[in-house]
Amino acid sequence: MALSRQTMTDEQRKSVALEYLKAFDNGGTTSSGGSILDLFAPDAQVMFPKWGIAEGHEAIGRMFADVGGTLKSIKHHYAEFTWIFSGGDLVVAEGTSHGEHTDGPWRAGVPDWAAGRWCDVFEIRDWLIQRCFIYLDPDYAGKDTARYPWLRAN
Template identity: 80%
Template sequence: MALTRQTMTDEQRKSVAVEYLKAFDNAGVTSGGGSILELFATDAQVYFPKWGLASGRDEIGRLFGDVGATLKSIHHHFAHFNWIFSGGDLLVCEGTSHGEHRDGPWRAGVPAWGAGHWCDVFEIRDWQIQRCFIYLDPDYAGQDTGRYPWLADKPNQR
């Protein structure tokens, strides 16, 4: 097996990340009809809060299956993304979303402290995601309030 490294521009890396996020909005199917897993290197890693680190496509598939089974729908707000480029293989996307979790709906900003704000750190090389660390509140429906005293006096406002 030959080691290949294709030089990619920031915009090309961004296009891979956008394809990944759009596939989530489309139940894990890419714009070309393939699986979201095809966007990952075979030895890629994905981190998701409260799930942990998944290594390799099989584990990543389990992670996405576990999380996806709790979601009825998700919609990313592409027009409002903030992108940070490293000049290398790393890029960061900060954004918002809305959708429906099995425990109820969510929308970024409703309430202000709720789910829907997220940040993903990608490492993309050779047209594949090598690493994606997802940072968000996995309590999509905003039900985990009892452990946070600062939320006790705030209405859910859904």
């Protein structure tokens, strides 16, 4: 990772994270019409559950194509986000979403145990995402119930 050249405020880091989430909702296109990959440092890392860690623009693009290829639509609920700032380069966003996966629709809280709640941990420096680790249940349509006794019973 490159050495830091600019000091950023928490609000500036938050704006980069929001731009990323909105670009994801917009099929990978930023508000300026660029690629979501433009928001990442060349050697950035992104982790998505059941995919693993992608490093660099090529691998991150492949990950987003794989994951995005399973989504017909997604919408993050921006007004409900919780933001946590480390006082350094780390920003944590916790929130909810709804949309449609190729296996079916989802909405956070319907049912309460299903997909739609997520948490992203960002490292943002020099106006670029250096690291984004995504924590969520990738079973968007809630089909993976057979392996969990408490869900099988319902």
